[in-house]
Amino acid sequence: MNLWNAILIGFKEIWAHKFRSLLTMLGIILGVSSLVAMSALVKGMEVGAQEALIAIGGLQKVRIESQDVPIQQWQLKDQAVGVTINDVYALGASAPLVTKISPEMRLFGATASKKGKSFRPWNCTGVWPVALEMYEHVIHYGRMFNEIDDEMARNVCVIGTGVRDELFGSPEDIGEEINPVGETISINGQPFTVIGMFEHYESEQERKERELAKLQPKQAATGPKRSRGWSGREGSGVFRMKNNTLLMPLNTVWMKFRAAGAGASKSSSTVANTLNVPDPRLSVLEVKIADVDHINIALQQIRNVLMATHKGIEDFSFRTQEERAESIGTFIHNARMSGGIIAGISLLVGGIGIMNIMLASISERVREIGIRKAVGAATEDVFVQILVESIVIAVLGGLVGLIASYGLVRLIVSFSPTDNAPIITITAMAIAFFFSACVGIVAGLFPAFKAARLDPIQALRYE
Amino acid sequence: MALVELRNVSKIYHLGGEEIRALDDVSLDIQPGEFISIIGPSGSGKSTLMHILGCLDSPTRGTIKLDGTMIHDASARELARIRNQKIGFVFQFFNLLPKLNVLQNVELPMIYSGLAGRERRERAVQALRMVEMDNRAKHRPMQLSGGQQQRTAIARALVNNPKIVFADEPTGNLDSHTGEVILELFRKLSQEGRTIALVTHDPEIAAVTPRRIEIRDGKISKQVDAKLAGLDRVNAERGTRSAEHNTGAKLPAAN
Numbered sequence: 001m002n003l004w005n006a007i008l009i010g011f012k013e014i015w016a017h018k019f020r021s022l023l024t025m026l027g028i029i030l031g032v033s034s035l036v037a038m039s040a041l042v043k044g045m046e047v048g049a050q051e052a053l054i055a056i057g058g059l060q061k062v063r064i065e066s067q068d069v070p071i072q073q074w075q076l077k078d079q080a081v082g083v084t085i086n087d088v089y090a091l092g093a094s095a096p097l098v099t100k101i102s103p104e105m106r107l108f109g110a111t112a113s114k115k116g117k118s119f120r121p122w123n124c125t126g127v128w129p130v131a132l133e134m135y136e137h138v139i140h141y142g143r144m145f146n147e148i149d150d151e152m153a154r155n156v157c158v159i160g161t162g163v164r165d166e167l168f169g170s171p172e173d174i175g176e177e178i179n180p181v182g183e184t185i186s187i188n189g190q191p192f193t194v195i196g197m198f199e200h201y202e203s204e205q206e207r208k209e210r211e212l213a214k215l216q217p218k219q220a221a222t223g224p225k226r227s228r229g230w231s232g233r234e235g236s237g238v239f240r241m242k243n244n245t246l247l248m249p250l251n252t253v254w255m256k257f258r259a260a261g262a263g264a265s266k267s268s269s270t271v272a273n274t275l276n277v278p279d280p281r282l283s284v285l286e287v288k289i290a291d292v293d294h295i296n297i298a299l300q301q302i303r304n305v306l307m308a309t310h311k312g313i314e315d316f317s318f319r320t321q322e323e324r325a326e327s328i329g330t331f332i333h334n335a336r337m338s339g340g341i342i343a344g345i346s347l348l349v350g351g352i353g354i355m356n357i358m359l360a361s362i363s364e365r366v367r368e369i370g371i372r373k374a375v376g377a378a379t380e381d382v383f384v385q386i387l388v389e390s391i392v393i394a395v396l397g398g399l400v401g402l403i404a405s406y407g408l409v410r411l412i413v414s415f416s417p418t419d420n421a422p423i424i425t426i427t428a429m430a431i432a433f434f435f436s437a438c439v440g441i442v443a444g445l446f447p448a449f450k451a452a453r454l455d456p457i458q459a460l461r462y463e
Numbered sequence: 464m465a466l467v468e469l470r471n472v473s474k475i476y477h478l479g480g481e482e483i484r485a486l487d488d489v490s491l492d493i494q495p496g497e498f499i500s501i502i503g504p505s506g507s508g509k510s511t512l513m514h515i516l517g518c519l520d521s522p523t524r525g526t527i528k529l530d531g532t533m534i535h536d537a538s539a540r541e542l543a544r545i546r547n548q549k550i551g552f553v554f555q556f557f558n559l560l561p562k563l564n565v566l567q568n569v570e571l572p573m574i575y576s577g578l579a580g581r582e583r584r585e586r587a588v589q590a591l592r593m594v595e596m597d598n599r600a601k602h603r604p605m606q607l608s609g610g611q612q613q614r615t616a617i618a619r620a621l622v623n624n625p626k627i628v629f630a631d632e633p634t635g636n637l638d639s640h641t642g643e644v645i646l647e648l649f650r651k652l653s654q655e656g657r658t659i660a661l662v663t664h665d666p667e668i669a670a671v672t673p674r675r676i677e678i679r680d681g682k683i684s685k686q687v688d689a690k691l692a693g694l695d696r697v698n699a700e701r702g703t704r705s706a707e708h709n710t711g712a713k714l715p716a717a718n
Contacts, residue, residue, distance in 0.1 A: 373543065379543070
């Protein structure tokens with residue numbers, strides 16, 4: 001008997017017991033579709049995470065942070081200068097692998113207010129104009145402050161849409177886009193002119209949703225207006241943080257907020273502010289390196305330069321995006337593993353279902369097997385026939401499962417909308433299908449063996 | 464040379480520590496073209512003998528030679544091949560597959576001999592014509608009468624041109640008239656030169672064959688030829704070959 005005949009018989013057998021076969025297949029269908037759907041969800045997360053990684057500046061970004069003096073250098077503690085603007089100049093002059101340097105002074109807990117509305121931006125920082133490229137910001141209205149603004153410590157600022165929404169109202173609420181350029185806001189009590197606004201950052205998914213919402217007629221708002229908290233247009237994660245940004249020139253922050261008596265209470269400085277010297281230390285120094293592949297060389301270069309400016313005291317540390325990328329990778333791996341195990345178990349249960357039904361089927365067909373053997377079916381023929389039947393059920397279930405996975409993904413999305421649209425990949429489908437076929441083989445082995453071993457005489461006598 | 468040579472064959476079962484000799488030192492020859500019956504009450508061992516002759520079972524002791532090949536310690540695969548190519552079975556309960564139609568049932572042995580679909584069909588139709596069932600090729604077994612089912616089963620047994628056909632109580636499940644028709648069909652096939660062995664408990668049915676072998680308690684109790692039974696006249700009228708004397712030795716025709 002050739003394989004084609006065996007497959008044909010398998011299909012006939014399934015067709016002869018449509019309902020039973022469907023129930024049996026259901027296990028495999030669910031297993032395969034949940035495997036594909038799970039992998040699609042994880043893939044969506046992965047893509048979202050990568051999108052976010054690019055939004056915060058990509059892998060080339062290295063953050064230099066102050067850290068405590070290491071224990072073996074404690075005697076030099078009072079000589080430690082911290083990360084200052086001098087490091088920026090030194091790196092610019094002596095670290096050729098560093099392409100961009102962005103010094104930052106952050107105001108923690110700074111309050112921006114306008115006409116009685118006040119708001120604490122997530123990120124209120126004094127930077128150089130280079131921060132625009134460093135953080136992949138895009139100006140939507142107005143301009144970024146320039147070197148002159150910085151040099152002269154002008155009271156100007158550039159805001160993100162999140163800050164605009166809070167202080168001036170969002171387009172969704174008031175129905176028109178407000179251009180805040182030229183307005184004056186107050187930051188920690190000091191007047192600042194808004195000279196530019198960034199565009200609204202959002203993930204692909206959020207953009208799609210917003211565009212879809214635009215097409216639908218807006219429902220008339222009824223009842224009192226309530227705060228939407230952190231949901232709504234703000235979006236989520238890094239995009240929300242990025243929108244909640246308020247940038248000022250570095251020198252402005254240094255002189256207006258870091259100097260004693262000029263809102264010093266709000267500064268992060270721990271040094272006594274009795275002296276009228278502003279704290280020169282930077283909260284963060286971001287650099288961008290030329291090539292991710294040479295990140296270790298670049299880090300060594302930066303380290304050498306900083307060791308020189310810091311008199312050999314290692315009071316700084318690096319934080320690369322690679323760590324972040326790695327932690328994303330670990331998370332994705334874990335999500336995939338746990339999801340895979342759960343889906344695998346459901347596939348296994350499906351396999352047990354197949355084995356069960358095949359065992360029932362052969363005990364129903366003992367006589368048939370006896371007849372086949374009497375007319376010349378060899379042990380292998382019977383074995384192959386039962387095995388093929390099992391595989392046919394599993395493979396059909398697998399195929400239906402692949403189709404069902406589309407539906408399942410839609411269902412999951414409609415139940416719990418996420419920022420990251422699930423992405424069904426061909427690889428996931430291939431793997432799920434492959435596993436379903438494997439399950440068919442494994443589940444069919446024992447029943448096939450049992451059927452093949454039947455003694456023809458006993459089988460023919462069987463009632 | 465005999466088609467089947469059985470030499471000192473025993474089949475022993477062990478049932479609860481007790482030894483049961485289903486066949487006890489049986490020797491038997493069947494010549495090509497012979498029409499014989501194996502007769503005996505139930506439990507006599509006639510079915511065991513048929514199973515061993517039909518390569519469904521292997522003996523505990525002794526040897527079988529079928530068509531010149533020794534079936535001594537053949538593997539299950541070889542036995543399946545021999546059953547497929549050289550042996551045809553007809554059963555009391557027809558044993559057709561209910562899910563297949565008449566034509567497909569007849570095609571079944573050829574599926575296992577690996578014939579192509581077209582040739583299978585042609586040969587199946589030919590075999591059905593031989594038993595006058597070609598007009599029912601598309602019917603399911605359940606839609607047929609017992610006699611028609613048995614004729615289909617005979618077509619299935621013949622389709623691979625076996626050396627010998629074993630019929631196990633072929634009329635046992637049919638009314639007497641239909642049984643007659645089936646027996647007539649066997650007689651006709653025998654006249655065409657086929658070797659047929661009927662297994663039955665009914666002496667009346669056994670009477671149609673020129674040679675009868677009686678089994679009792681696992682042994683051949685007696686062998687009867689048609690002449691001694693006074694049936695040679697009937698057989699002669701129907702043009703059958705004359706009976707033979709005892710095992711092996713073939714005598715010239717009596718008339």
